[in-house]
Amino acid sequence: MEKYIHELTLKVRDYECDIQGIVNNANYQHYLEHARHEFLLSTGTSFAKLHEEGVDPVVARISMAFKTPLKSGDEFVCRLALKKEGIRYIFIQDIFRKADDKLVLKGVVEAVPTVNGRLARSEALDELLAPFVG
Amino acid sequence: MEKYIHELTLKVRDYECDIQGIVNNANYQHYLEHARHEFLLSTGTSFAKLHEEGVDPVVARISMAFKTPLKSGDEFVCRLALKKEGIRYIFIQDIFRKADDKLVLKGVVEAVPTVNGRLARSEALDELLAPFVG
Amino acid sequence: MEKYIHELTLKVRDYECDIQGIVNNANYQHYLEHARHEFLLSTGTSFAKLHEEGVDPVVARISMAFKTPLKSGDEFVCRLALKKEGIRYIFIQDIFRKADDKLVLKGVVEAVPTVNGRLARSEALDELLAPFVG
Amino acid sequence: MEKYIHELTLKVRDYECDIQGIVNNANYQHYLEHARHEFLLSTGTSFAKLHEEGVDPVVARISMAFKTPLKSGDEFVCRLALKKEGIRYIFIQDIFRKADDKLVLKGVVEAVPTVNGRLARSEALDELLAPFVG
Numbered sequence: 334m335e336k337y338i339h340e341l342t343l344k345v346r347d348y349e350c351d352i353q354g355i356v357n358n359a360n361y362q363h364y365l366e367h368a369r370h371e372f373l374l375s376t377g378t379s380f381a382k383l384h385e386e387g388v389d390p391v392v393a394r395i396s397m398a399f400k401t402p403l404k405s406g407d408e409f410v411c412r413l414a415l416k417k418e419g420i421r422y423i424f425i426q427d428i429f430r431k432a433d434d435k436l437v438l439k440g441v442v443e444a445v446p447t448v449n450g451r452l453a454r455s456e457a458l459d460e461l462l463a464p465f466v467g
Numbered sequence: 468m469e470k471y472i473h474e475l476t477l478k479v480r481d482y483e484c485d486i487q488g489i490v491n492n493a494n495y496q497h498y499l500e501h502a503r504h505e506f507l508l509s510t511g512t513s514f515a516k517l518h519e520e521g522v523d524p525v526v527a528r529i530s531m532a533f534k535t536p537l538k539s540g541d542e543f544v545c546r547l548a549l550k551k552e553g554i555r556y557i558f559i560q561d562i563f564r565k566a567d568d569k570l571v572l573k574g575v576v577e578a579v580p581t582v583n584g585r586l587a588r589s590e591a592l593d594e595l596l597a598p599f600v601g
Numbered sequence: 602m603e604k605y606i607h608e609l610t611l612k613v614r615d616y617e618c619d620i621q622g623i624v625n626n627a628n629y630q631h632y633l634e635h636a637r638h639e640f641l642l643s644t645g646t647s648f649a650k651l652h653e654e655g656v657d658p659v660v661a662r663i664s665m666a667f668k669t670p671l672k673s674g675d676e677f678v679c680r681l682a683l684k685k686e687g688i689r690y691i692f693i694q695d696i697f698r699k700a701d702d703k704l705v706l707k708g709v710v711e712a713v714p715t716v717n718g719r720l721a722r723s724e725a726l727d728e729l730l731a732p733f734v735g
Numbered sequence: 736m737e738k739y740i741h742e743l744t745l746k747v748r749d750y751e752c753d754i755q756g757i758v759n760n761a762n763y764q765h766y767l768e769h770a771r772h773e774f775l776l777s778t779g780t781s782f783a784k785l786h787e788e789g790v791d792p793v794v795a796r797i798s799m800a801f802k803t804p805l806k807s808g809d810e811f812v813c814r815l816a817l818k819k820e821g822i823r824y825i826f827i828q829d830i831f832r833k834a835d836d837k838l839v840l841k842g843v844v845e846a847v848p849t850v851n852g853r854l855a856r857s858e859a860l861d862e863l864l865a866p867f868v869g
Contacts, residue, residue, distance in 0.1 A: 346631065346634075346635045346638075347485070347486065347634065347635065347638050348485060348491050348493060348631050348634055348635065350485060350486050351481070351482060351484060351485065351486070352481065352484050352485070352486070352488050352539065354486050357482050357768075358764060358768070358794055358797065359482060359761045359762070359764035359765050359768065360761070362760060362761035362764055363614065363616050363761050366614075366615065366616055366759075366760070366761065367614045367615065367616065370614075370615050374674070391801075392760055392801060393800065393801055394798070394799065394800045394801065395760065395797075395798065395799050395801075396796070396797065396798035396799075397796065397797050397798075398795065398796045399793075399794060399795055399796065399797075405486065406642070480765065480768075480769045480772075481768065481769065481772050482765050482768055482769065491634075492630060492634070492660055492663065493627045493628070493630035493631050493634065494627070496626060496627035496630055497627050497748065497750050500625075500626070500627065500748075500749065500750055501748045501749065501750065504748075504749050508808070525667075526626055526667060527666065527667055528664070528665065528666045528667065529626065529663075529664065529665050529667075530662070530663065530664035530665075531662065531663050531664075532661065532662045533659075533660060533661055533662065533663075540776070615753070615754065616753060616759050616761060618753060618754050619749070619750060619752060619753065619754070620749065620752050620753070620754070620756050620807065622754050625750050627750060673754065
């Protein structure tokens with residue numbers, strides 16, 4: 334069981350569905366991005382301030398396993414856990430259908446810190462995220 | 468008949484189609500934007516340079532009449548004419564299905580010049596676009 | 602002043618913003634579509650049932666005036682009024698920034714009824730929407 | 736070195752770029768989907784016919800490693816190889832920047848056959864794709 338530290342509830346919008354009447358796969362990546370950004374805002378960490386100092390986390394790798402498709406009108410919950418491996422931050426991001434808590438998607442997003450556009454350890458970033466790493 | 472001065476041929480991508488199997492309306496706005504940008508690039512006008520001088524054209528109004536829906540696999544042609552009314556630039560942007568030249572969409576996009584973020588006539592912009600106004 | 606009969610509050614997602622750091626214009630069309638569909642769901646009208654009988658409202662025309670751009674993190678309210686002109690349904694759809702109720706966008710969306718894919722008056726549709734026409 | 740069997744050249748559209756001026760990650764998933772569908776069309780395999788018989792390949796897993804970001808105006812080439820592991824089809828999908836053939840993205844997309852909505856081996860599908868498996 335993951336130790337989730339953040340969750341965000343959203344609802345499928347019809348324009349996110351494709352010819353098959355289910356959410357187009359690329360939209361799950363949008364959901365995951367939005368959930369990460371909302372998590373980061375919720376922590377109060379100042380990424381804008383880090384950015385001004387040239388420090389930016391960058392997504393290096395994404396993997397997603399699609400378990401149950403979401404349909405028009407479905408509400409769903411994006412849950413998130415954060416781990417650290419070397420200099421990489423690993424976001425465990427799973428999506429559940431709200432009605433029955435059925436697993437929709439298992440996602441893993443790896444982010445690496447960059448300083449002035451180059452891969453590098455950032456003490457400032459590590460300090461900001463330390464309280465949230467599980 | 469419009470005097471079109473630019474055309475761009477594109478092909479529907481399946482992820483642009485919605486539950487009804489036709490292109491979702493918002494994607495036509497994407498097509499029109501891409502066609503305008505490709506037109507501007509083709510003119511050799513330096514919008515990047517204008518931007519550095521604080522001059523930016525901004526879309527103020529869009530209207531679209533949907534005539535025939537595009538479907539998965541359809542190729543289509545975006546045709547463009549440019550007019551000027553006062554300080555506004557009016558892009559006439561019509562889309563035709565390639566297979567039979569059937570009218571898909573009639574669009575009108577109004578752009579206004581801004582200088583340092585404020586609505587204002589820009590001689591530099593007027594000079595750049597003058598050769599293309601019909 | 603419009604007599605709005607429905608409102609929906611949403612929040613800008615970062616992936617909806619473009620190079621200029623503001624919401625890309627096509628996303629406003631997504632917001633309007635989602636607001637219309639949520640309105641229709643809220644009325645309890647059975648569009649699925651109408652659809653089974655071959656009756657579908659189709660968007661024929663959209664016009665949008667862009668007043669104030671939304672930015673990353675902004676919350677906004679989509680307000681909707683419904684009018685009828687001949688067989689056309691006119692959705693008045695305005696968007697306001699939540700923080701200060703500033704007008705973001707004025708939109709007008711015209712829908713026409715189709716019966717078995719052809720433009721036609723539908724008594725069933727008229728009856729369903731009658732209570733909401735202002 | 737992968738033995739690519741299909742390639743598709745596309746160009747970045749400005750609306751695909753985000754606040755950072757680079758292509759938003761979710762759009763790469765769109766590029767990969769479009770490239771897969773164009774490959775399938777190019778093979779002449781009749782997926783529509785398979786679909787009528789209840790046979791559909793479904794994406795079960797996607798992983799992407801982001802190497803070099805694409806920017807506004809960049810042209811890029813989507814290259815594809817196909818492998819088979821058990822009943823799964825593995826699409827190796829790599830994207831290269833056209834100007835210098837620099838690697839942009841390494842992607843792996845796993846699809847599984849479904850028959851009448853349930854995971855199942857499909858001889859018809861296997862026969863259709865056999866010539867393309869590397």
